[in-house]
Amino acid sequence: MKFDFNAEYFNPEHVLECGQIFRFKPFKQGYFVCSADKACYVHSDGVKTVVESEDSDYFYNYFDLARDYSQIVNRAKERGVPLLTRSSEAYKGLRLLNQNHEETLYSFIISQNNNIPRIKGIISRICGGLGEKREFLGEQYCTFPSTPELAAAGSGFFRSAGCGYRDVFLAETSAKIAAEGISHLENLNTPQLKAELLKYKGIGGKVADCIALFGFGKRDSFPVDTWSEKIYKEDFDGTLKDRTKITEYFQSLFGEDSGYFQQYLFYGKRSNL
DNA sequence: GCCCAGGAGTGCA
């Protein structure tokens, strides 16, 4: 099955390269993208962006296609912040993904104090070791392991996959979720969800914000990492040092647009816009 | 060899 969408506000490169997703690779004329136990092929000619998969409904929601991003970009430009104006114009094809809860949670535990290429490698090895092998469009891929499979693997597996000291975080948190489930995380507001996420080993403020934003659709989240800190100092003349307070500063400034604007800024800053 | 990466846990004052 395939469907297409206006490419102006759906650019595969912008969506995938902005740091919210770690399981994708160049494929044919676009990208091969994996999410949970599914895969799709997304490509664009600049006019139409096409998504091919075995589950159109899943990927229509995954790419957040029910939302009008032209209004978000317009609101970003109205802020009068030079970096935000440049970034939202240059990357107006960026969209926030609606990712799987558990894949997002484990992936961002791995992301702490780590760089994106290495994060991709680690997650790829975890999926290769524990996931189910499948094929789509003649391309082999592996599903993201279930929580019970991760919990059964133990810290030794995570260490061998290259997780480093994060091995025990993944082992403990997957065991806790295997025992308790995560259904209690649904239908919470953003502060409530963040407070619950902070109870897991390996999840601090920044990672909780990323999980809330990318895995639970909490668009009023504003993750603050080393890049956001740099943006705060250089582009907002900020003087606060506490990352929690920097997060609160941006949330009070951007409100319900926090998550979108954070991604424009993050991607723009990393791209040296 | 050093510094950095989408940071967080721990110990100590």
Add this chain to the structure above:
DNA sequence: TGCACTCATGGG
């Protein structure tokens, strides 16, 4: 509460 220290690992 605040702050310094430490934690694997690979790239530049």
